[in-house]
Amino acid sequence: MAPAWAKSAARPSKPHDVGRKFFADGRVMPFAGNTIICHLPQQGEGSEAFRAMLDIYRQLPAMPFARKMTALPPSSYHMTVIGGANDKDRRRPLWPAGVPLDASMQACNDFVGDTLRAVTLGDDAAPYRMKVNLAEPAADEEPLTIRLLPADADTATKLYRLRRRLAERMGIGIESPDDYGFHMTMGYAIDWLTTSENQAFRATLAEWKAELARRAPVITFGAPEYCLLDDMFHFARQFYLR
Template sequence: MMRNQAQTFRLPEIRDKRPKVATLLLNQNKFYPDGRPRPYAGNTIICHLPQQGEQSSFFNVLLDMYRDVLAQGFSGKLALLPPSSYHMTVLDGLNDGLRTRPSWPEALARTAPMPSCDQWVKDRLGTFHYGLDLPIRMRPARPDPSYDGKIPHIRLEPADHVQERMLAGLRHALAAHMGMKEPRPGSYVFHTTLAYQVRSFADHEAAEFTRFMMQWQDVMNRTMPEIRLGAPELCFFSDMYAYHRQFFHHMIA
């Protein structure tokens, strides 16, 4: 934990109201059981976290968390992501795992090879413009046992209602521009992922993992300054280790 900032986080007795949906083969579509990344190609719209300068505080605290994860008994059940890949997703693009979902663009064949899908998305988004004041301002959300402590990510939320409306509008506009049905409108959970679980936890490991994630969510919520992100980027990826920027989206204030 962060020196002099970590406090024992006591989990309140709040029932998890979410449906019990098992993670797809514990992410075996993206990773081997030993944590190596599988080929998993696609495209996405993200904001990479600033890694240098005065806006790098969130990235640096995530590095502390990464170091802390390595010291935990459950770490061998996780596939840790390279810190260079840390980002916040704005809108999921296309990948093989989404071909059967309603969000797939009607104008694009579901059988199109992924390189063709990448180029189609790139051509479409090359003409996308949106009035969004930069930077995008986020903050770590207050820990909530009904959401947090189950996935190795830090949940984020817009810094204020203005940011919330702008980001909701941006997601809707991006989806509409590509002819996609926006997934989970109004309920999307912004986050930064540190790892994927690839093997089942023993009961004691699951309890330790939940407490660990809740404690870090709490520390970041209480201590982190506002997170400021740049313009969203269209990125291509071949696996979960790296997201290759194609261009920044045009944001018109």
Template sequence: MSHPKFHRDGRAKPFAGNTVIAHLPPDGWLARSLAEVRAEAARASFAGKLALLPVASYHMTVFGGADDQHRTPGLWPKGVPLDAPMPVCDEVVGERLKGVTCAPPYRLRVDLAKPIQPFRFELTLVDADEERRLRDLRDRLSAATGVRKPGHDSYGFHTQVGYLLEPFTADEQADFEAAFEAWRERLAGQVLELGAPDYCAFDDMLAFRPRLRLPVG
């Protein structure tokens, strides 16, 4: 089965949509560290099985909005015709989000406990209060947009470095797991602080165009 977002040679497929994300600060420790991880992955035995994302695109998804390929109730904004052009959907969602406030910073760490999922780093909030605040923001974004996807309450925060294009061989899997554990240990311990999330539109997984920064309040 082909990957929905990438060709087998790593080129991005069209995959238009909108989302609310917190970009990793480009001069921050995690973005710099992930750039090093990306460079190491590009030289690894398993590199040919991965589509590595541009460092400038690194972010944490706060709330996934709508996309052009999943036009069903719950995945598509309530009240927007299922056949509406994507730019119309983007505009409607942007208008609905203008009154949704946020309360940054949001503080997270790389999660060492969750299973490995190529090629992303799972994140966990530093304490229960941070978890409550970010989950509350997700609930309010869902209520405002009329989008509520399966797994809304159990969604796992993460930052994506690349996508697996096809299964690893046994040797590649072993090499990846060993490398990933070393990378994860390298990133553990430090706290990541994220600012106010941006509502963004995108044409594929390589770039996310900010349209609105959620107001702080």
């Protein structure tokens, strides 16, 4: 049986992020906002995960499902610690409590940045040791995401506690603060997959994740970064949280 995000008469005409983050033809749309992330190390020690994901990026265009996805630039690969505010979700509790709903995006960025500069991570500081979640993705999960799990109890404690702390400081609400699904996004669906495309995708994703886990059993992320974005292709670091 096809999953919820495969082609179905019961589904919207396009996946969730079409018309929000991407045009129907796959081009990236404006999506201004701020976020706290850890970029995937791309150079030197600890960069094997990036090289493995770069191989996935190289293989993707030849796949039967590739035309229904927009791949993100490898330079954008990151793990989200906690999402901030964005220009398309101006409502509580997604928009900071200390910022008027009609404030400019720049004013919101400045408020969040000033707030985060005053944060000292202490016991919640990096490194964060993660591993690939090899479980099959949920039926309603759209491609293309690499799900992650904390590799040890210390990392889990630090990350979930940090998410609660940052949400409180920024004045935003987060659902299920203690079971957030950490992940790295490699691409977005721009059309529903057919049953055969879905079967190919899920089989290929399982192979990709297994190879990534083999090459990088533990993926170590450094200090969280306060980043600004104009769209989903680039996350511009403003400063590290220490």
